[in-house]
Amino acid sequence: MTTPEPAAPDPVPEESLPTGVERRLHPLSWLFVLIAQLKQFLVPLIALLFFGGRGNGYQMMPAMIAVAVIALLSLWRYFTYRYRIGSDSVFVRSGLFERSLRQVPFSRIHDVAVHQSLLHRMFEVAEVRLESASGNRPEARMQVLRLDEALALERLVRRRGEAAPATDAAADAAEGDLLLALPTPEVVRLGLVSNRGMVVVAGAFALAWQVLPERTVGHAIARLGREAFGYAGGLGGDWIGRGVAIAALVLLALVLVRLLSVALALVQYHGFRLEQHGRRLTVGRGLLTRRRNSVPRRRIQAWTLREGVLHRLLSRRGLGIDTAVVEQGNEERGLSELAPIAPPATCDALVRHLLPQAAWPPPDWRPLHPHAWWRLALSGTVFALLLTAALVWHFGTWGLFGLLWIPWSAFVARQHARRAGYALDDKLVAVREGWWSRHWRFAELDKLQALQLRQSPLDRRFGMASLWLDSAGAGALAPPLRIRHLPEADARALLARIGNEVAKRRLHW
Structure with missing residues (x-):
């Protein structure tokens, strides 16, 4: 409860x-x-x-x-x-x-x-x-x-x-309408799917490296590694036993980091409540430090749905927004999360409630260029060739195993291209990307600030183009709103259509 x-x-x-x-x-x-x-x-x-x-x-x-x-x-x-x-x-x-x-x-x-x-x-x-x-x-x-x-x-x-x-x-003067409340089990799930513990560990390591005397941190890490591997080696007489022991130590470290993430989630998101006060949305959360942020619905510039592997295992997603408030450094400003974690149906219902004139989820997703996976696999192929060259130089013939990265990158590119797509209607433009970690990025046409058509030399060779859409208030960690690797004719037609829609709306202002 x-x-x-x-x-x-x-x-x-x-x-x-x-x-x-x-x-x-x-x-x-x-x-x-x-x-x-x-x-x-x-x-x-x-x-x-x-x-x-x-x-x-x-x-x-x-x-x-x-x-x-x-x-x-x-x-x-x-x-x-x-x-x-x-x-x-x-x-x-x-x-x-x-x-x-x-x-x-x-x-x-x-x-x-x-x-x-x-x-x-x-x-x-x-x-x-x-x-x-x-x-x-x-x-x-x-x-x-x-x-x-x-x-x-x-x-x-x-x-x-x-x-x-x-x-x-x-x-608005009355008590706000409750749109979402996160009970403690949901906050625990949020900690399990997040990487907040790893961020804290990395920050503590960086701080210790700067504050403590020179080489102290390096010596401590080296000593800890020798003791851990020495302890793992003492548990098993052969390489199989040592490998199992090392894997157990790594698993233990991952569990501890996840427990730290859960603790941080409980501190930051305890008592999370999303309320609607007339035309404003208000979020309150926090165990030790209580934070309460309020933003008008019309100030929301773009929306992001996120779903990682652990999200899918728990049947959960996260819903975030961009507002026009500029972030400075590590200072937390503005309202950026409407649903840190919730079932997919709940996230979709929130979007439909706050964007009643838009159809969500879109009924028709349009695919990318049929050969888009070739373009996506290119970076992985180049990386595999460079990796193989380095491994061969160090290990000789055994380094050729680095070429196995090429079929893996082709498989990943196919999965990305198969799932990627875009949707457009009179109200909303939406893009979906990702395979291992997925996201849906969408914005109202009224909120678009700039449109850009991009083509690299390789894109021109394959007859492709990408459309980048800019809205105000996009965070540094938010995925870009872009439609990549479309047939060039489709990309230009899409640019003209969205540009005309945005221009008509600005004339009515």
Whole structure:
């Protein structure tokens, strides 16, 4: 069963955020700003404390002065930061000597993010970020507000930003409609199919390599490898026994990584709820740090359905979206997941609910060029030839076994080409790709920003062309929206058809 979220305080009414009245942040705002700033210098401060401060206490003075300056700046921010609600905008004023007044129209706010860490929850406060499509930073970042004020501000932006009629506004003020909730077993499945544990292990390795003394990490890995293989060799007297023991150790490492992935999924996605408030979608999740993101449905630029091997074994998929909020570094911004994991029928039902005018899944998928698999197999063939040359140079005749990669790459290319396809109607363009790991990428024609026809020399030789479609807000890890290796005539006809449809819609704007 779904674990209920902690009860939030009743949000203050909209009248408690009067129009035109400037408001301060929470009195403890400076403390949270100070902690956020210190986190950025945590590694250098620890390195200075343990490796640079031996024998002379005065060597710690620069670090102490830096902390004192950051604390003063945090207090300065609290005393100079104000915000007020206008009739159609939020105004943020900051600075004393160099003053800044920023106006953020409600209609331009793409995402309202309310974040609560454990420390936030102890003091019943929250951080609010107002995101738009411009720039690589939030339009307004309020560190921090009282929790009831934060929720009231989120609701106010939600109601005024969509310019909804009275009936919609009344519905929006009520409790949102629950579209999807992930119980604990589903979150465990999400951890099993994800690679979050491997990402953490790789990040810890990279951090240790940078922070610890030179060669320490390399020596530790070499020692661990010698002990592991020595232990495996002691379990079996022949090479079969040693091979089984090594395989068991590798399996144990994979199990531990998956358990770490499950733990991370429980921390990040505990209590996941997707709700619809009028014309806005809101997602809340998190065990230790609660995150709440809200985005208008009209701001969704593109959609992605993902399905890996483990997804298929568990009969699950994931549904993600692109919004026009720009991501910066590792900072999580905007709403990117509507269904981190769910049965395929549930994902399809969500798409049909949120895109009622589109037919999903498409009834007719059109194939690629009949010889598209030749084009896809070419890169694998070149790799096999280079690999074989290297193996022959090192191992002699035995290296010719590298040529076995050629039939394997041809088989994989055939599977990719057989499953790939595209669909187009008056509302939606969709592309499906992949065999081992599959994805479906689609977007409304209204949201397309640019079209491009691409042909390499090999494409021209085979009479093929590829069509690349660009939409705003595509993430760095999102697959491209492209239709590869079509017959050239079909690609040009498709380019003209989509271009005409996009042009007609922009004229109606």
